[in-house]
Amino acid sequence: MATIETTVTLLTEDGLHARPAGLLVKVAGQFQSKVELSANGMTKNAKSIMSLMSMGLKGGEEILLKADGEDAATAIDTLKKLFESRFQE
């Protein structure tokens, strides 16, 4: 078991709206690991669309990604790329 963390910046114009949030849930859901997002003092389950949207994240915000499990390294790597691609905008 491994816990891996990394910091990313949310680059989408509208913040974490339904489309990017949905994409994040889909990608995070592919991994066995527990995946969490932390920002503004909140930590939420990245596999939960409602939790992600309720964080009310805005464009430009710094986010801590954390994965815990067998495939944590791949999970973090994949998610980091998703953030860097501005959620394929």
Added chain:
Amino acid sequence: MNKLSLQGVAVSEGLALGTAKVFHLELPAIVETPCSDSAKEIERLQKAIRISKKQIQTLIEKKGEFLGAEERKIFDAHIMMIEDPEFTDQITEKITSEKADATKAVAVVADEFAKMLAALPDPYLSERSHDVKDISSRILRNLVGQSLDFSGSEKSKFILVIKDIVPSMVPELDPQSVLGVITEHGGATSHAAILLRNIEIPAIFGVKNLIQQITDGSTILMDAIKGLILVAPESPDQAQFKEQQALYLKEKEDLEKLKYAEAITKDGVRIYLHSNIGGTAEIPVLKKFNPDGVGLFRTEFLFLDRKAPPTEQEQFEIYKQILATMETRKTIIRTLDIGGDKEVPYLRIPKEENPFLGLRGLRYCLENHELFRTQIRALLKASVYGSLYVMYPMVTTIGEIKAAQEIVKEEKQKLLNQGIKVSDTIKYGVMIEVPAAAIMTADFAPYVDFFSLGTNDLIQYTCACDRLNPVVKSLYSSFEPSVLRLINMVSEAAQRHGKELSICGEMGGQATMTPFLIGVGIYHLSMSSTLIPKVKKRILGLTLSECQQLAKSVLKASTIQEAQEILKK
């Protein structure tokens, strides 16, 4: 029950005769007493969740083609919410540790999530709380086995009578068994109305005290052309109605055959018929009526019924979808036209003594650059996906056109500097709806690529009569000779300067006016999609020379009555 007639607004055309099925929208009761067997309760929950998910998936599969892109996204989001592990875990937890009844657990957890979302400052996210309520209602219904079953069967066709219909319900209606829809709330421009037109279910909205007046099982006759409803009609009424219905269906069938026919006069003049639209929900209608282009996309609909203006990205997606649907066909997108009778609360437009003569259309945009620039950027970015025509509303002077074009130039340069592609073939034009602009058409010509006549406003401004004020309504007419002469002037000026002229006001879709418009040289007519077949049929029976003859005599008319007599012959 005694015979009774009711009036509403016809929002989806058609005729229907059938039995009323009155639907009540109350949710199942929440059970407050603790459950005795948590394991059993969790099983019940899981089953309800499975059914809910299946229902939405079936909807998307079966009705996907009738759904606009926006509605499709809403249902996709609903599935994700139903599958949300935090949501289901928290509900399960409530059942296990607090021995809560499944209905109670779902209601409490959904309420917590809905409240969290509703409290967010971002208006888009805060509106998602409605989606949470929507899915929790669905799960609650499935928990108690109550279904909002609109499906009926071949044998049990019915007319749905309901207080209000939300867009997400419409795809659940099966056109095979739902003969019509009658509601107490809503209007012609609501999303639900557009969707009902897409699936061709006749509908009448806005019938006062509807639910109190119609009992379940009573016979109803609905005329969703005039907006009339007859409850418990007598047999002669029914017989007459059936005759009318047969004629209507025959005519509709005939018009249907014209779908792929080109609108050409008997002597070979090609007339172009375009659609007026209000959003992506109308994409299925565009596919169905196969217009030569979009003659007017009223973008103000994207700004209504929300708490903040749509972002650049949201607008871009919408314009892109419309442009991509129309491919190479001309697509006129009108920039934001608010003010006048269209109110948008979050824009906090100051109250004006005479809003129709105030800060409307382009005037407003030139005073509120940020809003305008956002829209222009979204349009420019989307321009590479189709044949974009940008149109400014409520233009009065050349100065306004220049100011708007200057902003376009600046935004285009900024995008190009960022490496974003913008089409080089975008056309720019203005609406002719202010008499000053109509008179100055020739002078405007060097600054634009095209013109489009907005006849509704042109009539009201020319005759100085508020079209919404019933007292002066008699002054407002499509047959008003001064307006007809103005239209002729505009057309002559546009032709002289080689600029394309179209018409997108109501007159464009009135088959009575078609020969006059062609006669004065307007070959691009834009109208609500459903009117296209009728106008097309009219054109197929005309010749250019007879239209020109007719226009000549209409232009000599000095009263509304005279013009009307010539045109209605």
